[in-house]
Amino acid sequence: MNPPLQTWIEQLRSGDVRTLARAISTVENRAPGWSELLKALFPHSGKARVLGLTGPPGAGKSTLVDQLARFYRKQKHTVGIVAVDPTSPYTGGAILGDRIRMQEHFSDPGIYIRSMATRGSLGGLARTTADVTTVLDASGRDLIMIETVGVGQDEVDIVRLADITILILVPGMGDDVQTIKAGIMEIADIFVINKSDRDGAENVEREIRSLQSLAIRNDGWTPPIVKTVASQGLGIDKLAGAISDYESYLQEKDLALTKSVENWQERLVEMLRDALLDKARGLMTDGDMARYAAEVAEHKRDPYSLVEEIAANLGKS
Amino acid sequence: MNPPLQTWIEQLRSGDVRTLARAISTVENRAPGWSELLKALFPHSGKARVLGLTGPPGAGKSTLVDQLARFYRKQKHTVGIVAVDPTSPYTGGAILGDRIRMQEHFSDPGIYIRSMATRGSLGGLARTTADVTTVLDASGRDLIMIETVGVGQDEVDIVRLADITILILVPGMGDDVQTIKAGIMEIADIFVINKSDRDGAENVEREIRSLQSLAIRNDGWTPPIVKTVASQGLGIDKLAGAISDYESYLQEKDLALTKSVENWQERLVEMLRDALLDKARGLMTDGDMARYAAEVAEHKRDPYSLVEEIAANLGKS
Numbered sequence: 001m002n003p004p005l006q007t008w009i010e011q012l013r014s015g016d017v018r019t020l021a022r023a024i025s026t027v028e029n030r031a032p033g034w035s036e037l038l039k040a041l042f043p044h045s046g047k048a049r050v051l052g053l054t055g056p057p058g059a060g061k062s063t064l065v066d067q068l069a070r071f072y073r074k075q076k077h078t079v080g081i082v083a084v085d086p087t088s089p090y091t092g093g094a095i096l097g098d099r100i101r102m103q104e105h106f107s108d109p110g111i112y113i114r115s116m117a118t119r120g121s122l123g124g125l126a127r128t129t130a131d132v133t134t135v136l137d138a139s140g141r142d143l144i145m146i147e148t149v150g151v152g153q154d155e156v157d158i159v160r161l162a163d164i165t166i167l168i169l170v171p172g173m174g175d176d177v178q179t180i181k182a183g184i185m186e187i188a189d190i191f192v193i194n195k196s197d198r199d200g201a202e203n204v205e206r207e208i209r210s211l212q213s214l215a216i217r218n219d220g221w222t223p224p225i226v227k228t229v230a231s232q233g234l235g236i237d238k239l240a241g242a243i244s245d246y247e248s249y250l251q252e253k254d255l256a257l258t259k260s261v262e263n264w265q266e267r268l269v270e271m272l273r274d275a276l277l278d279k280a281r282g283l284m285t286d287g288d289m290a291r292y293a294a295e296v297a298e299h300k301r302d303p304y305s306l307v308e309e310i311a312a313n314l315g316k317s
Numbered sequence: 318m319n320p321p322l323q324t325w326i327e328q329l330r331s332g333d334v335r336t337l338a339r340a341i342s343t344v345e346n347r348a349p350g351w352s353e354l355l356k357a358l359f360p361h362s363g364k365a366r367v368l369g370l371t372g373p374p375g376a377g378k379s380t381l382v383d384q385l386a387r388f389y390r391k392q393k394h395t396v397g398i399v400a401v402d403p404t405s406p407y408t409g410g411a412i413l414g415d416r417i418r419m420q421e422h423f424s425d426p427g428i429y430i431r432s433m434a435t436r437g438s439l440g441g442l443a444r445t446t447a448d449v450t451t452v453l454d455a456s457g458r459d460l461i462m463i464e465t466v467g468v469g470q471d472e473v474d475i476v477r478l479a480d481i482t483i484l485i486l487v488p489g490m491g492d493d494v495q496t497i498k499a500g501i502m503e504i505a506d507i508f509v510i511n512k513s514d515r516d517g518a519e520n521v522e523r524e525i526r527s528l529q530s531l532a533i534r535n536d537g538w539t540p541p542i543v544k545t546v547a548s549q550g551l552g553i554d555k556l557a558g559a560i561s562d563y564e565s566y567l568q569e570k571d572l573a574l575t576k577s578v579e580n581w582q583e584r585l586v587e588m589l590r591d592a593l594l595d596k597a598r599g600l601m602t603d604g605d606m607a608r609y610a611a612e613v614a615e616h617k618r619d620p621y622s623l624v625e626e627i628a629a630n631l632g633k634s
Contacts, residue, residue, distance in 0.1 A: 264610035276593035302359035
């Protein structure tokens with residue numbers, strides 16, 4: 001380990017926010033040294049509690065995350081927030097919102113908010129989010145909240161990174177609650193009905209209960225349903241209570257490590273896929289790719305045999 | 318090529334719908350023989366026109382696609398529809414809807430509708446959709462429509478498969494139109510404002526125009542804006558006209574092949590990634606993976622160095 005890296009890590013671990021921001025940018029942008037940095041930081045990670053919060057657009061996720069941050073700050077915990085806003089056609093409001101939120105918390109270095117809006121064309125957002133979480137974790141933050149709009153598989157992959165996953169719903173979703181798939185039912189450790197002062201909160205609760213009766217969790221936990229009105233700070237203490245109940249349950253049943261091993265099995269496969277892709281790209285020039293693509297586009301060559309050939313030759317060179 | 322495969326392909330190319338359904342299932346489920354089937358079918362593909370249609374939930378995509386199918390059926394074209402409904406927490410209404418649609422068209426073998434609702438954990442839906450499209454194409458369908466809810470990167474990848482991409486918007490989206498990112502502006506070859514009898518259609522049009530003035534397309538095409546009321550069949554002829562205008566433009570400027578080569582460059586990289594992942598998985602037993610994951614979860618080993626090691630060793634065995 002070279003001295004500058006060591007210095008960097010010492011500054012990061014001392015809580016310096018500018019070093020933290022620089023380290024996160026290095027990892028997020030895959031700037032030179034990102035891999036060495038992560039390797040050096042990894043042994044310092046694993047101490048933070050990681051919450052994943054997801055829900056449909058308009059569920060009030062940001063407000064709820066802010067209120068939770070305030071709650072934990074009062075208990076002197078340091079907080080890191082990763083707000084994931086995939087660059088997608090129909091979302092995008094989060095960026096401006098996050099700037100406003102960052103200003104509001106500007107005076108408190110105990111809350112660090114990072115907005116992630118870019119996404120690689122091969123769906124690397126979940127991996128980058130995981131790496132940014134590792135940096136925040138190694139920097140000594142007590143609590144990390146990953147917040148994302150729950151609209152696709154990438155988002156499900158992102159919340160899977162968390163130790164505890166919270167699904168935020170709102171009254172008035174109509175039939176949408178009925179269409180929540182088994183996948184998300186298995187992932188959610190805690191349900192929140194936010195804006196619960198609105199009509200229909202009981203309907204949402206009934207829907208969740210009836211879906212829960214169909215889903216069997218491996219760990220035997222029955223996810224509680226917590227009602228909040230985040231904009232008025234109502235129910236935040238109950239949510240924090242539910243979070244700590246689940247943590248106690250994991251500890252009691254010795255499930256935290258099992259959950260982490262399962263997550264790492266998936267993440268290692270994804271990391272390996274990315275590493276192999278980099279390797280494959282390194283072995284092929286842009287000219288090769290253009291030539292292959294032209295042959296396939298002109299139907300002179302079938303892409304299935306071609307890809308098999310390239311993959312078979314990969315080890316030989 | 319073994320005789321049964323040859324027979325299968327002959328039946329498929331003769332237009333037999335049950336063989337088509339079986340071939341699609343084989344490819345979609347990666348059932349034994351899927352790879353050989355695709356290799357054999359690929360040389361027969363490339364003749365169909367492929368339309369990609371995307372838009373937010375509630376934009377009336379299915380109705381519009383049905384109306385287009387009716388329009389092209391009157392012109393004696395055969396039609397294949399791939400309705401992609403990613404298994405995501407907040408969509409899922411399409412399955413029942415598709416069953417109803419399929420019943421409606423049941424008496425006409427000239428329209429074949431396939432609903433795709435599953436998604437691999439590593440985001441392979443775009444690839445499977447591409448493969449299903451190849452089967453439909455090779456089976457001799459004149460026109461293939463890929464319909465997907467435009468909510469994430471996967472969906473953008475799916476509509477990228479198409480020769481012509483149509484973005485469907487509706488009045489009353491509020492600020493959502495403003496948040497349409499440059500990415501989708503570049504992809505859309507034609508804009509549709511559906512439900513254009515509602516208030517606010519002019520607003521949507523103005524928004525699109527002002528976003529268009531910011532986006533520069535490589536091919537020099539200015540995407541037209543077509544107003545429809547799909548539920549009443551209004552504007553469908555104009556949309557078909559816009560589609561054929563764009564096709565003429567591509568032909569005139571000799572751009573169709575360029576577009577196809579660009580798409581194949583991306584697809585080949587994705588296919589290669591999947592092939593390498595399969596290779597990597599084949600080299601590691603479940604026991605290896607579980608052991609590695611446990612070492613990382615216990616922070617005895619950093620995952621970044623581990624993955625580099627595995628990737629480096631891949632060629633050696």
